[in-house]
Amino acid sequence: MEMISCNTCGSLKFRSLFSKESPLGESFQIVKCSDCSLVQVNPQPNLEEVIRYYSDSYFTQRTDRGYDNYYSDKVKSEISRVFQLNLQDLKFFEWENDYKNHSPYVTDGKVLRSLDIGCAAGYFVDYMRGRGYSSYGIEVADGPVKFARETLGLEVYQEDFLGWDKGFQNQFDTITLWATIEHLHKPKETLEKIFKHLKPGGCLVLSTCRYGVLAKILGPSWRYLNVPEHLYYYSLSGLLKVLKTIGFTSPVSLSYGSGFTSRANAGIFYKLSKKFADWFVKKTNQGDMLAILVKKPKGNVF
Ligand SMILES: [Zn+2]
Numbered sequence: 001m002e003m004i005s006c007n008t009c010g011s012l013k014f015r016s017l018f019s020k021e022s023p024l025g026e027s028f029q030i031v032k033c034s035d036c037s038l039v040q041v042n043p044q045p046n047l048e049e050v051i052r053y054y055s056d057s058y059f060t061q062r063t064d065r066g067y068d069n070y071y072s073d074k075v076k077s078e079i080s081r082v083f084q085l086n087l088q089d090l091k092f093f094e095w096e097n098d099y100k101n102h103s104p105y106v107t108d109g110k111v112l113r114s115l116d117i118g119c120a121a122g123y124f125v126d127y128m129r130g131r132g133y134s135s136y137g138i139e140v141a142d143g144p145v146k147f148a149r150e151t152l153g154l155e156v157y158q159e160d161f162l163g164w165d166k167g168f169q170n171q172f173d174t175i176t177l178w179a180t181i182e183h184l185h186k187p188k189e190t191l192e193k194i195f196k197h198l199k200p201g202g203c204l205v206l207s208t209c210r211y212g213v214l215a216k217i218l219g220p221s222w223r224y225l226n227v228p229e230h231l232y233y234y235s236l237s238g239l240l241k242v243l244k245t246i247g248f249t250s251p252v253s254l255s256y257g258s259g260f261t262s263r264a265n266a267g268i269f270y271k272l273s274k275k276f277a278d279w280f281v282k283k284t285n286q287g288d289m290l291a292i293l294v295k296k297p298k299g300n301v302f
Contacts, residue, residue, distance in 0.1 A: 015032045021227075023053075037238060191246050210234065256278065
C-alpha cells in the first residue's frame with residue numbers, strides 16, 4: 001500500500017471520507033482530493049495486491065461485486081441491450097454516420113477500426129464486429145480472454161493497455177472503456193494514450209460509476225464502493241474536466257441507475273419502484289452511473 005498523489009491534479013492533500021472493508025477482510029481508506037475533489041482509494045494497493053480479487057469466480061459466481069455467470073447468453077444479451085441504449089443516448093450512431101460521410105480517413109470499402117479496453121469476455125468487441133467494424137479488445141484477466149478468443153473467435157490482446165505498443169497511434173476510429181476506468185491504477189495516463197491512438201475525428205465512449213448525490217447520501221453502503229477493485233470514483237464534472245484537459249471535445253453525457261438492482265423474483269411493488277426511480281434519476285441527471293462520448297478534434301495528428 002502506497003500513498004500516491006492525486007491522479008487528476010497531482011495534489012498530496014486529501015480529506016478522509018471513511019474506510020471500507022474488502023471481502024478478504026482488508027481495510028481501505030476512501031479519501032477526497034482537497035484540490036480537485038476526486039474520490040479515490042488512498043493509500044493504494046498495487047496491481048499484484050488487487051489482482052487477487054479478480055479470480056475467475058469474479059466472473060462466474062453470483063455476488064453483488066461480480067456477475068452471476070457472466071458467460072451465460074442471458075447476461076450477454078442484457079449487457080448488449082445496455083450498450084445499445086447507451087450508444088443511442090450518447091448519439092453514437094449520429095457520430096458514426098457523420099464520420100463515415102465526412103472523415104478523410106474513411107474511403108470507399110474501408111472498414112472502421114474499434115478497440116474495447118477492459119473488454120472482459122469480449123461482448124462489446126463482438127457487438128462492434130456485428131456492426132461491421134474491424135474490432136479488437138484488450139483485457140488482462142485469463143478466463144474472459146480465453147472465452148473471447150475460443151468461444152467467440154475474437155481478436156483480444158491479453159496485456160495492460162499502458163504497456164501495449166503495436167504501432168497503433170492514430171489508428172482507431174472508436175475506443176471504448178465500459179465500466180473500466182474506475183479499476184485502473186493510472187486512469188489519466190490511459191485517457192492520454194487513448195487520445196493518441198484515436199484518429200482525428202474519432203470518438204471515445206466510456207461509462208463508470210458516478211460519485212454524485214446517491215453516493216454521498218449512501219456513504220459506505222453505496223453499491224459501487226467495491227474496494228479494492230474500484231480505485232477511483234469520478235464526479236461527472238470532474239471527469240469531463242480531465243477529458244477536456246487532455247484535448248477531447250464535444251462531450252455528450254448522461255447518467256442512469258437509481259440503485260435498485262434487477263431481481264428475477266421481485267414483486268410488482270419493487271418492479272414499479274425500480275422503474276420509477278430509474279426514470280426519475282435519468283430525467284434529473286442524478287444516476288449513479290455515467291456515460292460520456294467525446295471526440296478527438298479533427299486535424300489533431302500526433
Ligand atoms: Zn486532485
